[in-house]
Amino acid sequence: MEGKATRPERNSLELFAAAFEQQGCGGAIEAIRPREFNRLTGVLDCCGLYRSGDLSKLGIDTVSPEESRITRSGKEEILQHFNTSPEEYTVIFTSGSTAALKLVAECFQWTHMEPGGTSQFCYLTDNHTSVVGIRGLSALAGALTIPVNHSEIYEDKHSLNKNIALCKEENCHTPHLFCYPAQSNFSGTKYPLTWIRDIKSRKLYPFSKVSGKWYVLVDAASLVSTSPLDLSVHQADFIPISFYKIFGFPTGLGALLVNNKSGHMLKKRYFGGGTADFYLSGEDFYVPKRSLSDRFEDGTISFLDIIAVNHGFDALDKFTGGMQNIMLHTFSLARYTYIILSGMRHANGTPVARIYSDNEFETPDAQGPIINLNLLDEEGGIVGFAKV
Numbered sequence: 001m002e003g004k005a006t007r008p009e010r011n012s013l014e015l016f017a018a019a020f021e022q023q024g025c026g027g028a029i030e031a032i033r034p035r036e037f038n039r040l041t042g043v044l045d046c047c048g049l050y051r052s053g054d055l056s057k058l059g060i061d062t063v064s065p066e067e068s069r070i071t072r073s074g075k076e077e078i079l080q081h082f083n084t085s086p087e088e089y090t091v092i093f094t095s096g097s098t099a100a101l102k103l104v105a106e107c108f109q110w111t112h113m114e115p116g117g118t119s120q121f122c123y124l125t126d127n128h129t130s131v132v133g134i135r136g137l138s139a140l141a142g143a144l145t146i147p148v149n150h151s152e153i154y155e156d157k158h159s160l161n162k163n164i165a166l167c168k169e170e171n172c173h174t175p176h177l178f179c180y181p182a183q184s185n186f187s188g189t190k191y192p193l194t195w196i197r198d199i200k201s202r203k204l205y206p207f208s209k210v211s212g213k214w215y216v217l218v219d220a221a222s223l224v225s226t227s228p229l230d231l232s233v234h235q236a237d238f239i240p241i242s243f244y245k246i247f248g249f250p251t252g253l254g255a256l257l258v259n260n261k262s263g264h265m266l267k268k269r270y271f272g273g274g275t276a277d278f279y280l281s282g283e284d285f286y287v288p289k290r291s292l293s294d295r296f297e298d299g300t301i302s303f304l305d306i307i308a309v310n311h312g313f314d315a316l317d318k319f320t321g322g323m324q325n326i327m328l329h330t331f332s333l334a335r336y337t338y339i340i341l342s343g344m345r346h347a348n349g350t351p352v353a354r355i356y357s358d359n360e361f362e363t364p365d366a367q368g369p370i371i372n373l374n375l376l377d378e379e380g381g382i383v384g385f386a387k388v
Contacts, residue, residue: 020332025320032319074306075293077313078255082224084231090263090292092256093301097221098130100240100256103296104217105134107266109175112142117174119143120210124150124180124191131179131219138177148206150191155198156208174212175265182223188334188370189358190223193234215262221245221254226330226369228323237262243305247312250305256296263292272298330369335361337371346378354382 017023024030075091082089094100110119121138123131125147135145178199183190195204196216202208218236220229225245239257243250258266271279271286275295279286288295320326338361344352356372375383 016336020336022328023332025325025329070303070310071301071306074303074310077310078257081313082229082231082257083233088235088260089231090258090260092258092293092296093306094240094254094256095252096244096254097219097240097242098254100254101130101134101217101219103256104177104238104240104266105137107268107296108138108177108215109265109267110138110141110143111174113174119174119212120146120176122146122148122176122178122207124148126150126184126186126189127179127181128185128219128221131181131217134177134179146206152206153195153204155203156205172211172213176207176210176212176214177217178207178214179217179219181219182229183220183227183368184370185222186370187357187372188368190227190366190368193218193229196234196236215265222370223368224323226323227327227364231257235259237265243309243312247309247316249312250302250308253302253305253309258292260292266292266296268295270298271295274299327364331361331364331367334367334369334371341371341373348378350378350380351376 071093075093076086078091079085079089092100092103094103110121112118119138119142121135121143123134123146126149132147139145180191180195182193196218198204199207199214199216202210202214207214215237217238217240218234220239221242222245223229224241229239231239237259240254241257242254244253268275268288271288275289275298277287277289316322316326320329338355338357341353342351342355346352352375354374354376357367359367361367375388377383
């Protein structure tokens with residue numbers, strides 16, 4: 001980034017543009033704003049709003065017998081966006097990221113055996129509600145629930161010798177699941193994607209002390225709305241995403257990206273329309289579809305919304321130049337706002353705002369474009385939201 005920024009005057013767009021040269025996606029934002037986002041008057045940009053052109057294009061694409069081709073094309077575009085391929089990952093369309101998380105909770109192969117063969121559901125305390133809610137189903141299956149703070153995760157220098165000994169035990173393949181957000185919904189903190197590899201190899205505490213095999217779910221819904229994610233490098237087992245958070249439209253479509261090496265860990269019990277190759281209604285006989293995505297996409301998927309996603313990716317690349325530019329632009333907006341808010345004082349010198357952040361918005365590698373704060377009165381008391 002540009003280094004330490006001087007404190008600009010409030011409400012100065014010119015000084016903001018001069019101080020943060022990486023904002024604006026190379027001038028593209030100002031060019032398309034009046035044409036495609038004219039309802040943004042008085043609102044900050046890059047807040048997940050759909051283009052006016054997206055809706056008009058949907059009127060051209062009506063229900064087609066090529067539904068499967070549309071779906072396949074959409075999945076290929078999604079995988080390409082995350083720099084991976086069908087050989088590495090499978091896209092399962094869901095109604096949103098919450099539905100994707102619930103799918104994992106319902107279908108993960110939790111085990112409960114004594115002694116020592118019980119699965120663990122471990123999650124970062126700084127997780128979205130929909131991730132923490134997994135514990136209701138994992139506990140029902142007999143799994144142990146282990147919440148951890150990010151400060152409790154650190155390198156275990158003695159893990160290598162421990163792993164050699166632990167892998168000789170019979171329960172070495174007991175499956176465990178760790179879930180954490182790539183970007184905090186609360187503070188915008190970006191947690192290390194290197195955790196994926198280090199947790200799966202049990203180099204980090206407390207995972208190093210647990211016998212069994214760790215699978216990692218990375219909640220990427222917040223991160224990928226404004227930042228790139230390279231799945232060829234950071235190969236999590238399960239990645240829920242929301243297209244609404246990326247494009248602002250469609251509202252009822254998300255996906256679960258499943259590492260093909262980990263697909264066997266999801267066992268489905270319910271089967272709906274289109275997910276069975278054969279079944280008998282009079283007796284307990286059921287053969288699921290061979291394709292992982294076909295087994296989990298019950299009923300008719302929203303392929304008209306998938307068309308909108310295709311248009312969304314096209315528009316994203318055309319008008320902004322890609323997620324790297326969006327990340328730099330949105331971080332510039334957030335950093336500028338952070339500098340202004342953190343410097344504001346009442347007449348008696350007390351701060352106007354209390355910002356909840358783990359860093360000082362110095363780099364987009366560690367901080368996303370999220371600012372969580374309370375406004376304070378002159379005595380340091382919190383101003384209620386009804387008065388803001």
